[in-house]
Amino acid sequence: MTEFIPYGRQDIGAADIQAVIDVLQSDFLTQGPAVPAFETAVANYCGARHAFAANSATSALHIACLALGVGPGDLVWTSPITFVASANCALYCGATVDFVDIDPRTYNLSVTALAEKLQAAERSGRLPKVVIPVHLCGQSCEMAAIHALSQQYGFKIIEDASHAIGGKYRDQPIGNCRYSDITVFSFHPVKIITTAEGGMALTNNAELAQKLALLRSHGITRDPSQMTHQADGPWYYQQIALGYNYRMTDIQAALGLSQLSRLEQFVKNRHHLAARYDSSLSALPVGIPWQHPDNYSALHLYPITVPDNIRSNVFEGLRAVGIGVNVHYIPVHLQPYYRKLGFQPGDFPEAERYYRAAISLPLYATLTEANQDRVVAALSEQLQ
The missing domain is CATH 3.90.1150.10 (Aspartate Aminotransferase, domain 1)
Incomplete structure (x- = not known):
């Protein structure tokens, strides 16, 4: 029978398998040391200050929108050529979604179309709160120009870099958040590296980092400095926000950390x-x-x-x-x-x-x- 050639596939090696086995034989299958190790490694690789692993890039996009305060009455713009998650994440927050047409050469969100749409939106008094450029196929959007427009019109930026870990923009790693508030990666099996399912949100902003950490895990904190009153004891935690169970397991993170080396x-x-x-x-x-x-x-x-x-x-x-x-x-x-x-x-x-x-x-x-x-x-x- 002729071999079927898929459009994409993962590459799982012996070291990846051993990394997963090591976690399976450890004391922690989840909420252990593998997730922070993976987060630190990706943040260091990209040159970002903070990274938060999630169970999917969709989840990471959702909490990125929430961390930026997206809610009912807000407007979020993204590219029409993307997976539906790039737009759905704003709808989850009760916001309204609109799109910006693509550049016919890169297939990414067109800076020219964005500038024209922003001019019209300013005249009508309906500017976006957040723009989500999508790095289609792994090629970065023209982020310096988009960032300049964000400074002019006052919107925030989430880079949907689900396709793009390992890529560079202007000789710097995609994910460093130089031109955005938050960047999101995907680790689905057909992506560049995989955690089976999984994603990550990166930011350089300490306040956003605190919000992402809370939103990923039920809105719960064990940090006394974030609590409303003194802890009852060392077991104590508080829910201080409405969060979600979007955590990545240590099994997934171990696979991702091993994959990152390649x-x-x-x-x-x-x-x-x-x-x-x-x-x-x-x-x-x-x-x-x-x-x-x-x-x-x-x-x-x-x-x-x-x-x-x-x-x-x-x-x-x-x-x-x-x-x-x-x-x-x-x-x-x-x-x-x-x-x-x-x-x-x-x-x-x-x-x-x-x-x-x-x-x-x-x-x-x-x-x-x-x-x-x-x-x-x-x-x-x-x-x-």
Whole structure:
């Protein structure tokens, strides 16, 4: 039987397995030393002051919104080309969501479209409280320009860097929060490194860090300085906020910490494979991903574009021969739930144009050159 080639997959080695076994044989399966060790390692790697692991990036996005005070009556903007969690996190808080169209080259939130939308929003008196730029495929948005707009118009920034750990923007690690209030990573199995399921929120702001810590774990503190009165004893804790059970287990954190040691090699391998795709596909009638010169992408995904009148046939033809292509993403504003909120086809034309043509080809650190050549050959055949 022909080997199925997925669009993404995890790479679990012997050291990863041993790290998990060590936790399973320890005294702590959760709320032990592995989670803070993982948090410290990621924070140090990225150059951020604080990091808080969560059971998913969705949970991390939710508490990031809450930490920034997002609630009913507030407006949050994000990209329509992303997974629904980037927008849903604001709805969880009772806020209203709107979108900013994408740049046709990077597929990230367009700075030009953002600036124009902000000008109109200022005139109407309805500016966003938070903007969530999404680093699609691992390539950073133009964060310096977005940050400059935030200073002009007074909004906060959450970087949805779910695809982007290991990437760089202007030669600095994505996740350092230089141009944002909070950055969120995902550790889902198809991401750059994995904790099976999991995410993390990073910040340089001590007040936000305190809120993230509370919100992740039921709003409970054991810190006497945060309590309303003197503790009854060493066992004492207080719930001082309405939080959630969004904790990551030590089992997951141990896997993540082990994976982190190979992060740079994973990204290096992805760059090698992406360069091979760039070369191999140059003669085919497809669009290949464009990389902004300010970026060193983590290359979570490799989306190509094909003429929209043949996209379905190409997709189905590749799947039929064992090439596990996918589409990232269906524009969020076209989802039925968001259509009920008033969004319509045509609202964000660049996002819709990209969606009609996009196909994500297999890309992961352990993809062999032989299998990659098979992907290219199959794609070439479908395009004939």
